[in-house]
Amino acid sequence: MKIISFLSHYRHGADILERIKTTKLGIVFVGNGIYHVGVSENGKPSPLLDKKDVSFYALIDDIETRGFKIEGIDKRVKPVSYEDLVDLIFNEYEKVIWL
Amino acid sequence: MGKLTIGTFASLVGSYAMDFAVKLSEAAINKGHEVDLWLSGNATMLSKKGQKSFQDYSYHLKTIEGLSSTGRFNIATCDACSEARGYHKDDTISCCKRNTMDWYLASCFTADRVLMIGGD
Numbered sequence: 001m002k003i004i005s006f007l008s009h010y011r012h013g014a015d016i017l018e019r020i021k022t023t024k025l026g027i028v029f030v031g032n033g034i035y036h037v038g039v040s041e042n043g044k045p046s047p048l049l050d051k052k053d054v055s056f057y058a059l060i061d062d063i064e065t066r067g068f069k070i071e072g073i074d075k076r077v078k079p080v081s082y083e084d085l086v087d088l089i090f091n092e093y094e095k096v097i098w099l
Numbered sequence: 100m101g102k103l104t105i106g107t108f109a110s111l112v113g114s115y116a117m118d119f120a121v122k123l124s125e126a127a128i129n130k131g132h133e134v135d136l137w138l139s140g141n142a143t144m145l146s147k148k149g150q151k152s153f154q155d156y157s158y159h160l161k162t163i164e165g166l167s168s169t170g171r172f173n174i175a176t177c178d179a180c181s182e183a184r185g186y187h188k189d190d191t192i193s194c195c196k197r198n199t200m201d202w203y204l205a206s207c208f209t210a211d212r213v214l215m216i217g218g219d
Contacts, residue, residue, distance in 0.1 A: 006214075008115065008116070008119075030119060031115045031116075031119070032115075061122075081126075082122050082123055082125070082126035083126045083129070083130060085123060085126065086103075086123070086126045086127045086130050086132065087130070089103065089127075089212050089214070090101050090103075090132065090211065090212060094212075095212075096212055096213065096214040098116075098214060098215060098216045098217060
């Protein structure tokens with residue numbers, strides 16, 4: 001099953017993602033989830049981004065609202081718009097989760 | 100084209116989850132899809148009549164009315180949750196239905212994609 005998961009928090013929700021077993025997983029950072037792609041802690045980026053076989057996305061509106069620059073976010077993450085999200089939901093994935 | 104059902108159990112108007120649900124609905128409608136938006140819990144306040152627009156405040160009434168006019172956007176609010184919060188049928192915006200959760204369940208079963216957004 002192909003699952004796309006929205007992650008809207010920085011401090012919690014990531015543990016659930018560790019337990020999801022699926023053929024294809026996409027993680028979309030929205031809201032305060034954006035801090036996963038914009039900040040480092042102890043000099044290291046978010047460990048979530050080291051997860052293998054996952055496609056990472058981040059919502060442009062929320063990146064910019066929080067004062068980050070699109071070109072400054074982690075290179076493993078693709079910036080997307082709401083319109084892109086609609087295409088991902090309908091065309092690339094089958095189930096949608098909100099964390 | 101397809102149908103997206105969004106159930107939002109978000110916090111009050113102004114919550115991030117509520118803004119996201121409305122913006123995603125708008126993007127999906129603009130792409131030609133159909134959207135059902137279900138409001139539960141505090142999210143029911145989105146369907147209350149008489150909301151005023153202030154700068155820097157979330158205000159979705161015009162967006163919702165516009166989406167409803169396409170005929171591909173259905174918005175429904177939980178009757179019980181609304182009554183529990185003290186506002187009644189006559190205080191609900193005209194483009195919003197009031198239903199029991201059966202409406203949401205039926206919508207999920209006829210949707211191509213379902214997104215349930217929890218409280219924040």
